[in-house]
Amino acid sequence: MVILLSGGIDSTVLLYQMAKGGHIDHALSFDYGARHNRMEIKYAKKHAKRLNIPHGIIKLDLSAVLKSALLGDIEVPQDIDYADPMQALTIVPFRNPIMLSVAAGYALSVGSDGVAIATHKTDQQIYPDCRPEFNEAMANVIEIVSEGKLRLYAPYAEMSKVSIVRLGMEIGVDIRNTYSCYVGEEQPCGKCGTCTERDWAINACLTEGG
C-alpha cells in the first residue's frame, strides 16, 4: 500500500500500525503550498526514515488555485475548537480527492495494491472529504480507474482522535514527535483548531492512563 503521510498524529499512527504488518510499500507527503507543509513534512520524513519506508514528497503548488486559510492571506482561526464552524476556513477544497488520485496513480505506476489514508471521525464534522460517504465514492473511483488493482484503505473512518492517540500510545508511537499546527511555525501555536484538538486528545489519554 501507498500511505498518505502528513506528519501529524493520525497518519503517523497508521504508518506504524501498518508497517508492523509489512503492509506499506511507500509513504507520500504533499507540499501543496500550505504554510504548515514544510514543518509537517520534516516530521513525516523522520518517521518514514526510522521505519525504513521509501518516502516521496510531491510538490503540487495549489495556492493560486484553491481558496483556503491554509493557502492564502486569510488568517488561520485561533482560540476555537476543531469542530467550530470557523474551522471551515481551513478546508482546502478537494484536498483528499486530489491527494488520493495522485497517490493512486503512483500506486498503479509502482505496482502497489492500494492507498491508505488516516482520516477519522472527528474530521467529519468540518471536512466533507473525510466522511464515510466520500470514502465510499472515492473507493469506487479508485477501483474503476485501476481496473480492480487498487483499493482504498481508511481504517480510522469510524474512530475518534482520542482512540487514535490511545492506539498510538499502545503500539509505542512517539505521539508528541509529530506536527499538526496549521499556523506552521517551528513551535505549534497551541491555539488553532488543530492544536486544540490534538492537545485535548493527548491530555485525555494521559489522564485515563494515569
Next chain:
Amino acid sequence: MVILLSGGIDSTVLLYQMAKGGHIDHALSFDYGARHNRMEIKYAKKHAKRLNIPHGIIKLDLSAVLKSALLGDIEVPQDIDYADPMQALTIVPFRNPIMLSVAAGYALSVGSDGVAIATHKTDQQIYPDCRPEFNEAMANVIEIVSEGKLRLYAPYAEMSKVSIVRLGMEIGVDIRNTYSCYVGEEQPCGKCGTCTERDWAINACLTEGG
C-alpha cells in the same frame, strides 16, 4: 462551469458548444509534464482567448510520479489505431481523477457550479477514466465533497469521435486548428494512435459532407 480544455478537438468543441449558451466561467489546462502539453496548451489558449473566456494553466509536474509513455522515456507507440492495446502505454494513471479533483477545488473556490469534461465513447476502450462508470463514481465524489454545490458534466460520454467532429463542424468550430498529437512536435506526427483517430474522424466527416 469550469471546463477542462486540453486544446484537442473534443474539449475545443465542447468549449464552443457551452460558450454559445453562456455556460462557461473558466477554462483550465494542465501542464502535467507530458511532452505534448506545450503544444496543446498553445491551442487551448488561442480558443479561450477568441471566446473571451478566462483561461488558467495549472502546472502539476507528474512526470516523476506517474508511469506513462506520455511522461517518460518510453516511446509513444506509432502506426497503430486508437483502440490498439499498445495505446494503453499512453495511459497516464488517474489523469482524469487528478484533473477533475483540482478543477472541482477551483470551481468551489471561485463559486462556479460544476466541472465539464469532453471524454467520449471512443476513449473508453483504452482509458478506464473515460468510461461511464468512472463518470458516475467521480460525479458522486464531486457532489459529496462540494456538499451539492458542484456537478460533473460529461455530455459526450456516449458520443463517438466522429459525432463530435461532425457537431464541431456544424457549429462552426475550426476543427483543424486544434492539437492532439502525443509526440508533441510542432507538426503532428500523423502516426500515433491519437493522430490516426483524429485524421480518420475528420476524413469520415468530410467524406459524408461532400
